[in-house]
Amino acid sequence: MSDVDRQIAAATEFLDRTRDRAVARRRRGATSIAKRAALIAGADLAIIVATIIVGWIMPIGMGGALLVGALLVAVTLLLAFVRLDTPVAPEKLAAVPLKALPSKTEAWLETQRPALPAPAQSLIDGIGLRLETLQPQLATLDEQQPAAFEVRKLLGEQLPELLRGYARVPEPLRKVERNGKSPDAQLAESLKLIDAEIGEMTQQLAQGDLDALATRGRFLEIKYRDDGVA
Numbered sequence: 001m002s003d004v005d006r007q008i009a010a011a012t013e014f015l016d017r018t019r020d021r022a023v024a025r026r027r028r029g030a031t032s033i034a035k036r037a038a039l040i041a042g043a044d045l046a047i048i049v050a051t052i053i054v055g056w057i058m059p060i061g062m063g064g065a066l067l068v069g070a071l072l073v074a075v076t077l078l079l080a081f082v083r084l085d086t087p088v089a090p091e092k093l094a095a096v097p098l099k100a101l102p103s104k105t106e107a108w109l110e111t112q113r114p115a116l117p118a119p120a121q122s123l124i125d126g127i128g129l130r131l132e133t134l135q136p137q138l139a140t141l142d143e144q145q146p147a148a149f150e151v152r153k154l155l156g157e158q159l160p161e162l163l164r165g166y167a168r169v170p171e172p173l174r175k176v177e178r179n180g181k182s183p184d185a186q187l188a189e190s191l192k193l194i195d196a197e198i199g200e201m202t203q204q205l206a207q208g209d210l211d212a213l214a215t216r217g218r219f220l221e222i223k224y225r226d227d228g229v230a
Contacts, residue, residue: 040079094156098148099139102131105155112163117184123191130198137205162190
């Protein structure tokens with residue numbers, strides 16, 4: 001395969017993953033809207049039923065009707081805009097149950113995405129797609145298995161520490177080269193390593209090769225640590 005063919009293949013893979021990521025985002029958005037609509041309908045119905053029951057016992061009058069109307073509006077607006085899920089703090093990711101770790105990590109990554117440079121944002125999108133593929137495979141993985149330790153270390157410790165280390169770099173220095181690489185470039189390189197690592201873990205779990213996953217003895221080398229970026 002020529003260099004041109006490899007570049008075309010890499011570009012095609014990137015576009016496919018970007019498209020899949022966009023589809024996944026739209027799917028989650030539709031799910032979120034449906035969830036909010038169900039919550040609003042349930043809360044409003046509960047208020048109306050409670051009002052009817054109270055009305056049977058005592059007259060609520062015009063003032064009571066206005067109060068109920070205001071309550072319906074307030075509850076509807078609150079449930080329409082309030083955040084339904086609170087992202088886990090990065091220092092607590094390591095304690096999240098293994099089967100929920102990919103989704104919790106992805107939710108936290110989404111909160112970090114706006115503060116990252118454009119190349120890193122694209123890599124974060126790719127990692128999110130990897131995590132969505134990985135999650136079903138962790139549902140049956142025993143927490144006590146060495147393979148589970150490898151997954152937890154990467155997602156719950158190394159990935160959060162990478163982004164925390166980058167965030168500690170003053171913004172004006174993030175594009176300044178040091179030892180031949182800027183912090184932005186080092187971040188992108190480390191995210192590529194993490195993306196590849198998650199891909200390998202997913203493949204080994206899919207093949208049921210837990211021994212290989214547990215004993216390969218390869219922890220991710222976060223290059224920003226080596227270069228003193230943090």
